[in-house]
Amino acid sequence: MAYASLLSLNQTLDQILHPNDQTEQPHIIMGSLHEKVSFLLSFLDVSSPQNSDKLRGLEGRIRDAAYDAEDIIESSMSNQIVSESGSHEYRTESHMSNQIVLEWDQKFERLQKIIQEFNSISDEVVKMRERNEIQVLLPSNSLPAASSKSRSTNKSATVGLDHDLMEIKKLLTKPHSELEVVSIFGMGGLGKTTLAKLTYNDSLIANHFDVRAWIVGSQEYREVLNGLLNSLGGTNHESGEESIEKLAENVSKILKDKRYLIVMDDVWVIEQLTRVKSLFPDNNNGSRIILTTRIFEVAKRASHLCPPHHMAFLDVEASWNLLHEMVFGEERCPPELQEIGHMIMRMCEGLPFLLVLIGGLLYKSERTLHYWKHVERNIHSVVVGMDYHMDFLVYISFIYNQLPHHLRACFLYMGVLPEDYEICRSKLTKLWVANRFIKPDRSKSLEEVAEEYLKDLVDRNLILVREWSYSGEIKTCSIHDILRDFCLMKSKEEKFNSDVEYLPGVHDNLRQVSILTDLKNQIPRFALGNNRDLRVRSVTFFFCNSPNDIHFITNFRLLRVLDALTIRLEEFPVEIVELVTLRYIALSYWMKHTFPASIAKLCNLETLIINPGKFRSIFNTSFLPPEIWKMSRLRHLLFVGSYLPYPTHALKGGTFVSLENLQTLSNMINFRWTKEVLEMMPNLKKLVISYEHDGRTEWSSYCFDNFVHLHQLEVLKCFFFAKCYIKYQDPLPVNFAFPQKLKRLTLSGCRISWKNMTVVGSLSNLEVLKLKFHAFEGPVWELNDGEFRRLKLLLIHMTDLEHWKVDKTHLPSLQRLSLRYCYKLVEIPSGIGKIPTLEEIELCECKTSVVTSAWVIQEEHESLGSNGFKVVLKDKDDTDISS
Known part of the structure; x- marks a missing residue:
């Protein structure tokens, strides 16, 4: 963690020494400290991993000194900002000012000692170099080309599993109708989970069973039930909202009369299987359970009908x-x-x-x-x-120890996650940025650099990709449980991470706190939060605690990350606005809520995520205050639905500043995109917006044609719908325009004629297009030459389209076609089947003639020796296609 601590301190010093910064810390000592930190960062950047043994002692000293320095500096900055905002109760401004000066004088001495420690470390580094004890990294151009490129893919350990896969498939599909458990047994690292996943995703198995679900056997029973319901596509539930008995009843209802396959991964005791298995009805139709375990006795007792499958070396x-x-x-x-x-x-x-x-x-x-x-x-x-x-x-x-220094903190952070936890790529990279694990690069955004770090760790097989998007990006990822064990062990050694169970016994240098259990009746033993000098920078809740349990985090006054999505709040916890070092906030609400104007005190905030959990409705609407336009460091604003006030005051010469760092804005309701607004957020990369048609407001008043000026925009999702008393809304104006950099586009409810599709087809970088709820209307769609050259995924959802004229030259890169609720479409054009890149056609609620045309296309592919193409039939629109 030496590199990560230096990198974080360096960014703090950059912020102080920036000419626009308003803090009044002594710049001479800060400049001296910055010089030492920059030297050591540069040294670690070029230091070969082969130096790890020689540098281990120095790295511990670097880490502790950097932690100490940053705590002193950020504490003083925090006090100054809070004082200037007038937030301290019953203390006069002069009293607070005097206190901060006195506090800084006391800390000045401590900083000088830290600089002396950095001087000592630097001297040792210089001596090691002079003695040629330190190896430096080879220049990148001296490495083989193949080793410097990124695979951006996970090559699973599938070699040698062909025989095992065949055996498991036979056991799952044999004619025996009674419910059976198929056990896969073996020590850690032999590929039990890999084999289970290969089987689970096999097309033969997927077609053989009506429903499939994957759960982790070692999880708490409630989590297992929720996982089953989510995996089976049942009604989504959150822990605490339903009784365990009700959840179990819902599972049984879904599985009744269906042939199902349930995978229980990583079972340690037979009772875990016994309790869950009691939920599964024996429909006498060949349903199966796959169980993976390291314990032979568990595998042996799981079934008397089917002997355990032993994984071999x-x-x-x-x-x-x-x-x-x-x-x-x-x-x-x-x-x-x-x-x-x-x-x-x-x-x-x-x-x-x-x-x-x-x-x-x-x-x-x-x-x-x-x-x-x-x-x-x-x-x-x-x-x-x-x-x-x-x-x-x-x-x-x-x-x-062979990892480059810049990747180590990102890898160890995976230990914060619960076992077998699947995290979205976009969330993970935002957390890395907020925790200051990412080294700034003038030619790229921090998020782009974080993406490169993630791909590097994936290439090293240290992070597993769980799901890929059709544009070739990582969508979700996780970490192997053995690697997680290492991350937890190493994190405690590095004073980096702990969960609440072990927190009281951990050194107070601890930076990351992961709360994996219910805090009920545990807050008293968590009373170390009363220590105002705690160095905790990140608190993440993974358990559904009471809303009252969030209040203790205000004791961590240097907090950067608060991820409390599992706690459902009724109102914004206003006390957290005093935590002025916060950079990342993720909260959940179950009703309409308004943010206080005081949120602008969070002058360092970069990411604000508001999520209703799994209960999405109109009652989840957020109302942002005008002061949001003062928060110039904002990079990501993510809501299910929110009203962002128009910056009238700013445009009239007020004190508001632009959101020039804003990259993500989702989901704003009925917002007007004037040229003045676009100039205030010029770096938007992802935009999600919704509009409700009231029958009176002209669409043109929202200035959709100005989208073309969002030159950095890569992802755009636009949803249009009528109020309940209006049967049909007016079509959008034809002058709807898009920027050329756009890669993914979702349109819903636009009611534009297919004749105007050229405005979309001409987007030279478009890879994903989703057309939902009559986005385009009319009986005929005829594609033009030269359109959709890079399109990989096309989704058409609910349309009156009848005839579609297309050939292989129109969609030369198409990989996946999804047609849902296209009730009037007569058939899939035969030209679609001749597209050489096509891998899958997915159909849901379409005419029999459409299904027949899809089977004909599949037969043509098979006759040409192509086994990669498939047709997927869905009986309901349960999941969204990855984008």
Whole structure:
């Protein structure tokens, strides 16, 4: 954490030394400190991972000194900002001013000592360089091209699993009608979960069962029930909203009379299976349960009908094939690396988990004999003659120490997440940015750099991609439970992260707090929050606690991240506006709410997320105050529905400033896009907006034609709907315009004629297009040459379209076509089937003739030897297609 602590301190100093900053800290000492921090950052940037052992002691000193310095500086800044805002009760302004000056004089001495410590560390670094004890990274152009590129994909450990997959599929589809449990047993790292996922996602299995669900057996029973309901597409529920008995009843109702497949991953005790299995009706139709476990006794007792499937170690050939695929893909291993490569392979002892990890390391590292020998020497003692679980942790420690410094905090942050937790890419990168793990790059946004960090960790197989979007981006990701164990262990060593269970015993340098349990009756033992000098920077709730449990976080006065989406509030917790260091806030509401004007005190706020959880309705509307336009650091505003006041005061020469850093704005209602407003938010990349037609307001008053001036916009979602007393709203004006940089577009309720589709088709970068609820209308749509050159996904949802004229030249990049509730469409044009990139046609509630035309297309693909194409039929519109 040395690098992350330095990076965070450096950004704090940059903020202070910026000429527009209003703080009055002594600039001479800050400049001196900034110089030392910049030197050490540059040193770590070029330091080779092979220096890890030599630098370990220095890194601990760097981390502690940087933590101390930042705590002193941010505490003083916080006091000054709060004092200037007049927020302290019953204290006069002069009294507070005198107190801050006195406080700064006392802290000045401490900062000087910290600078002396940095001087001492820097001197040691210089001496190590002079003695040639420090290796530097090779210039990027000296590395093989293949190792410097990004795969942006996860190559799962599928090598050697073909036989296992075939066996499990036979057990699941055999004619025996009684409900059976199929157990997959083996030690950690053998690929039990991978095999279960391969089976679960297999097209034969998907078509064989009516419904499928995936749950984690080691979770609390309530979480298991909620996971089942969400996975089965039942009514969404949140913990605390329904009794356990009611949740269990809902699960049983959904599964009744259906042939189902349930995967219970990572079961440790038989009681976990017994309790959940009691919910599953035996419909005598061949339903199955897949259970994965490390415990043989659990696998043995799970079923008397089906013996456990024991996962075996990979043989030498399969092990080499897997390692080779991880490192080289379709390339050939250089002859000089063959022998050392096989030595490394053998040390992994046939464990896919280790082979995948070492493959990720070698893929991203120098392809030289010298470095591969370094790897072989370091893992030799790890994988021989030790307890296997400790093998993993020590082995992962070596992998971790080979990570570039800038990736370490991002990787360890994954330990904050609960076991088997799936997190959205966009949320994860925002959290990394808010926690200041990302090094600024003048040519890119912080979010773009964070995306690169994520892809790097994915390439190293340290983060698993759970879902990809059709535009080729990571949509959701997670971390293997063994890697999570390491993150937790290393985080405590680095004084970085803990959950509430262990918090009282952790050193007060702790930065991240993850709350994984109910705080009911535990707040007294969590009373360390009474210490005003606590250094906690991030608090994340993963359990549905009481709204009252959020108030203790005001004790963490240097807090940067408050993620409390699992706590459903009735009103904004106004006391948090005193936490002026907050950069990220995520809250949930269940009713209409108004933000206080005092939210503008949060002068460092970058991300504000308001989510109603799974209960979305008109009652979740938010009302933002005009003061929101003062918050110039805002980067992301995400709401289900919110009214953003028009900046009238600012446009008349008021004190408001522009939101020039704003990248995401979602979801604003009935907002007017005048040129003046666009100039105040010039860097928008994602915009979600909704409009309610009242029958009186002209569409033109919202200035939709000005969208073309949003030159950085890549994602746009526009929803138009009529008030309940209006049967049909007016069509949108034809002069609707879009910026050329747009990649993903969703339109709903526009009622524009198909003849005007050219305005969309001419977007040269468009990859995803979703047309919902009569976005375009008319009986015929005829595409023009040269349109939709890059479109990969097309969704048409609810339209009166009857005939669609298209051939393979019109949509040359199309991969997926989804037609939902297109009741009048006669057939899918045969030209669609001739598009060489097409992988899937999805249909829901369409005419029989449409389904028939889809099967004909599939038969044509099969006759040409293409097995990758498939037709998917859905009986309800349960999930949105990934974008």
